[in-house]
Amino acid sequence: MLDSDDLKSSDEEDDASVKDDNNLDKGNENDEDGDVSGNEIEMDGVDEVDANAQSIGCVKVIDDVELPGNVLYKTGKPLYALILTPTRELAIQISRHLIAAAKYTGIRVATIVGGMAEVKQERVLRSGPEIVVATPGRLWELLNQGQPHLQQLTAVKFLAIDETDRMLERGHFEELEPLLERLNCEESHRSARQNFVFSATLTLVHDLPTHMKGKKVT
Known part of the structure; x- marks a missing residue:
């Protein structure tokens, strides 16, 4: 059973609620009449700040930093190794x-x-793979299109050419020569790169060592 104090407290809470609602309605009316909104108040506060007296914000601290070649491009990730193969099937097998x-x-x-699909391959390259396994034709095509990640080819640390005998066949893989020229265009990168040539049938003929010249070789 409620006593007189409980009834009085309830009445006071109701009166306070009514006053809050009235104040809210007045606030809405003021906004509709063109009074200053919250965003404008915030902007006014910013306008009043003396910009010369503040030291908070984004400041350009270092000018024209020259980054290493392998992090200049959009992916921001280095390309370490390139493997060239004569066929699509072999490239897929090596990749697996x-x-x-x-x-x-x-x-x-x-x-x-x-x-x-070229679009799919470009999307994969945008993710910044560290190793690229490619056939010369498609690689040369994407390189000439300016694909950002492939612009790091001159700085790769490892180059491998598989089935070199087939790659060097006359009239085939015409893109291989310009690719190698592009890879070797910078002496500093070329001297730091490790090159690997693989072939089951290629024969390389070397001059005899000096200590064996003039001797009969059987």
Whole structure:
């Protein structure tokens, strides 16, 4: 059963609620009549600040920093190795082996070959793979289109050419020569790069060592 004090307290709460509602309505009317809004108040506060007396904000501290070549491009990730193969099937096979070997390392492998959607391959390259396995034709095409990640090719640390005998066949893989010229255009990068050539049938003829010249070789 409610006593007189409880009834009085309830009445006071109702009166306070009515006053709050009235104040809210007046505030809304003022906004509709063109009074200053919250955003304008905030802007006024900013306008009153003396910009010369403040030291908070975004400041350009270092001018014209020259970054290493392997981090200049949009991906912001380095391209470490390039593997060239004569066929699409071989490139896919090599990529699968590399992906399996690098499963727990975070190293990513991109396969760039003809016969596959160019848009998809560009999307893979935008993710910044560290290793690219490619056929010369499609790689040269994307390189000439200015694909950002591939502009790091001159700075790769490792270059491997598989089935070199087939790659060097006359009239085939015409893009290989300009690709190698592009890769070798900077002496500092060329001397720091490790090159690997693989072939089951290629024969290389070397001059005999000095200590063996003039001797009968059997």
